Amino acid sequence: MVHLEVLAHLRNSNRYSDTIQALSEYLGQTKSSISQTVGFLESEGYLKRTRDEKDKRVFHLTPSPKGRRLVQEFESRFFGDVDVDTLSVKSLERTLREIQKRNGLRSFGLCFSCRHNLNPSGQKFVCGLTGESLSANDTKLRCREHEERV
Numbered sequence: 001m002v003h004l005e006v007l008a009h010l011r012n013s014n015r016y017s018d019t020i021q022a023l024s025e026y027l028g029q030t031k032s033s034i035s036q037t038v039g040f041l042e043s044e045g046y047l048k049r050t051r052d053e054k055d056k057r058v059f060h061l062t063p064s065p066k067g068r069r070l071v072q073e074f075e076s077r078f079f080g081d082v083d084v085d086t087l088s089v090k091s092l093e094r095t096l097r098e099i100q101k102r103n104g105l106r107s108f109g110l111c112f113s114c115r116h117n118l119n120p121s122g123q124k125f126v127c128g129l130t131g132e133s134l135s136a137n138d139t140k141l142r143c144r145e146h147e148e149r150v
Contacts, residue, residue, distance in 0.1 A: 002027065002037055004074055007046060007067045014111055014141035015052075016130075018060045022144040026108055046070060109146035112139040116147060 009026055010018055020038060024031045038061060041047045046067035052058035063071065111117055116129040117139060125134035129145055
């Protein structure tokens with residue numbers, strides 16, 4: 001199951017959440033354990049590892065087409081016709097956010113709802129935390145630096 005969780009997380013993650021460190025935080029597992037899982041998934045062709053252009057110590061992880069198909073097939077069998085990405089039960093979301101806050105856990109929320117997501121020109125997005133430009137697609141993805149707008 002952890003292999004599917006890793007691939008599903010990476011499918012919906014932006015460049016701040018697609019690293020071994022972020023996976024470790026998101027899944028609550030050690031970096032060593034996640035590294036082994038990532039190594040296996042990479043050797044089997046389920047994900048790709050790409051070196052960060054700015055920080056050569058960082059690698060970004062992306063599900064390969066084979067990895068995306070695996071997650072899609074699992075979700076189709078498990079959830080049937082329900083669109084997993086649009087499942088939203090507001091009370092459950094609020095409850096989970098509260099549990100995360102109480103336990104000092106990161107929210108890994110969607111970028112568009114983050115207090116750091118700035119839109120100074122009305123057309124261009126910028127992460128106020130890192131100063132980096134964000135694409136419209138980036139704002140639809142999960143981020144480990146997410147902080148709920150107040």
